Amino acid sequence: MRINADFTKRVAVHFDETPWVASPAPGVERKMLDRIGEEVARATTIVRFAPGSAFARHVHDGGEEFLVLDGVFQDEHGDFPKGSYIRNPPTTSHTPAAAEGAVILVKLHQFDPADRTEVKTRITGGAAQQQLFQDRIETVTLQTWAPGQAVSLEVPGGAEVFVMDGSYIESREEFSRWDWLRMPPGSCLEATAGINGAKVWMKTGHLAQLTG
Known part of the structure; x- marks a missing residue:
């Protein structure tokens, strides 16, 4: 899958004009901003978690950063309310969930492989x-x-x-x-x-x- 994969070009994606696409996890939907790959992909995505939804535990081989746009995003490391900015570098893992629902902007597989800097800020x-x-x-x-x-x-x-x-x-x-x-x-x-x-x-x- 290739979405807005030419990084030499200007790209604009408007939230209200972009459909939600179901993910493999029940209750989790996505708006894909750019993507190279299938389920394991270099990707920039808006992800919406319905209340009570979750992803299975997984390792971030290429790192993950996310910004919580609404609600409270959760994993075994804590609760991250709206306005939280998190960087999980390569080799880290977690089990993402949202007991009461959440929306996040997330970027996957875009880290330097040697990066081990974790960030948790607001x-x-x-x-x-x-x-x-x-x-x-x-x-x-x-x-x-x-x-x-x-x-x-x-x-x-x-x-x-x-x-x-x-x-x-x-x-x-x-x-x-x-x-x-x-x-x-x-x-x-x-x-x-x-x-x-x-x-x-x-x-x-x-x-x-x-x-x-």
């Missing part, structure tokens, strides 16, 4: 920019843009921009809650926040290794 939302993670390859931040704010950002290593709240315009295209934009290496993000501003999760730098 979005605070007070500052204009909150750094969630950084290494020699990528930077992950939460950015808060004021109403009408113009944002200009060179992204030599590419970028992903996911709207947590509010909206913005880029290339005459509006992005609102849970919409996703991927920009290839060498791009420049030229965005204008909407009338209520925008809160976005952003990852930069990580796409250069896929297009070089």
Whole structure:
């Protein structure tokens, strides 16, 4: 399976225009943003857990990072409410579940094989920019843009921009809650926040290794 697999191209996925697709686990559905592979895949996905649903225990050979968008995501390591940002590096394992339901943004099989850095943090939302993670390859931040704010950002290593709240315009295209934009290496993000501003999760730098 290949979905938005050409990382040299700009890709936009709008949450309200994308269908839910059933997963192998009962009660778990997905909206696929990009994907290379079948059930074990390099993938970026919005996943919705119905109350009481769960996945079987599994090992993350290629690592996993996720952002909790709604509800409470759970595993044997704890409960992770809305706003939690977690990185589970290669060789880690868990049994994901959601007793009362949850929605997460998850990225699979996208870690450096030697990465062993675990992250468990929360979005605070007070500052204009909150750094969630950084290494020699990528930077992950939460950015808060004021109403009408113009944002200009060179992204030599590419970028992903996911709207947590509010909206913005880029290339005459509006992005609102849970919409996703991927920009290839060498791009420049030229965005204008909407009338209520925008809160976005952003990852930069990580796409250069896929297009070089």
